[in-house]
Amino acid sequence: MKSLLKGIGLAAAGCALGTSAMVASAQAEGEVNVYSYRQPELIQPLMEAFTEKTGVKANVVFAKKGLAERIQAEGKNSPADVLLSVDIGRLQGAKDLGITQPVISDVINNNIPVNLRDADNHWFGLTTRARVIYASKDRVTQDSITYEELADPKWRGRICTRSGQHDYSIGLFASMIANKGEAEAQKWLEAVRDNLARKPTGNDRAQVKSIFAGECDISLGNTYYMGKMQTNTKDPEQKDWAASVRILFPNTEDRGTHVNITGMVLAKNAPNKDNALTLMEFLASDEAQAIYAAKNFEYPVKPGVQTSDLVASWGSFKADSISLSDIAANRTKASEMVDLIGFDNGPSS
The missing domain is CATH 3.40.190.10 (Periplasmic binding protein-like II)
Structure with a gap:
């Protein structure tokens, strides 16, 4: 497992996390493990807000590429709970690799329009x-x-x-x-x-x-x-x-x-599934949508959540x-x- 995670940048909400610690905490009460294609500085405000709201610590692994394949290679021993990605191609690719599982959540389905989520509930858009x-x-x-x-x-x-x-x-x-x-x-x-x-x-x-x-x-x-x-x-x-x-x-x-999305999936073998679902529902909330979209100059997917003033200025x-x-x-x-x-x-x- 250590060899699988070697060389990947690791960040927790507000603190650094070593590789061995990520593995040790794969299944830990009050924690959730996030693999992210988005840079740590872009999602750290989200993770901090999530931890403050729920008390659940978010451990984040960042890499520019290969995270879906890494989860596949890790198999049942993967510590990954949630994968954050960009582009419909990568999200669908994760599903095609067989590393995701469906999520049935009224909160998520009510907040994310049907055309911006997978018909089988394997991936969900967060911003466009x-x-x-x-x-x-x-x-x-x-x-x-x-x-x-x-x-x-x-x-x-x-x-x-x-x-x-x-x-x-x-x-x-x-x-x-x-x-x-x-x-x-x-x-x-x-x-x-x-x-x-x-x-x-x-x-x-x-x-x-x-x-x-x-x-x-x-x-x-x-x-x-x-x-x-x-x-x-x-x-x-x-x-x-x-x-x-x-x-x-x-x-x-x-x-x-034409719009594309950033989005999320629930890892097939998520060791902290309940916390992962809590995180995913938080990411679909008004609060998280506003933070995420403003930080990345993107558009919230949840109807009614306002864009940042800068984004709105484009028309x-x-x-x-x-x-x-x-x-x-x-x-x-x-x-x-x-x-x-x-x-x-x-x-x-």
Whole structure:
């Protein structure tokens, strides 16, 4: 067990926890063990609020990748109770690995909309992030757009985006398949490829940097990156990037803007199942939703919980109500389509 956990950063709510301590406390009264793809500083306020409210100590393991596979390898001896993740692909992937179990909770089901949770109750959304268009304030005058419009020849050489195989891209492309059908989605994606200013490269913030530099006029990106750029004191030049663009929420006048989620699952062999359920119900509460969304510049999934003032300043939008289960079911097709048309080879392919 120690070898399985070696090298992973560990943090508890308010204190550090060694690997041996995590293993020793796998089943401990008044504790819950959380594996998280989200950085400790992003979820620590949540864990502290949870402990203050319930008296249950939250032990958190953080890693950028491989946690679901780790839980699978640990098997019945896994200390993991709850896995926190980002993107529907990773959440569905955890279910597909067989490391989750269903959760039946009226609290969770009443707080989290049905399209943002698994039909079999294996994963649940906690916050949403919209896949939007960052548009140059100087070179783009329109104030509305659709994803379909990205295929218009008027955008030839003017679009920047990250790799088509990135989880965020695959989620959007899968939503186009779910909404439009495979044939129409492929035709659209080919046209978007031909409108690219260059080969897909970099992350979402790098696309905004390219707009700032005049290399392209619009880009695809997640909303929360605007918040990260606008508040970046470590790299203040990112504030200039953010100031050069505005957010356009695609398809707000029809089916709505594509959204993805951060979310949670209950580990299949959770040794502290009751405490895990208590934590999951807390994370779906008004209090936790407000903390989590504000800290990460995201949108609460629970209706009625307000966004932060900064997020609200970007404008309101209508979210696509399609079930994320349907999007998850089309992710493999979307990935195959990206390779089939040579999307990542750029406009010359």
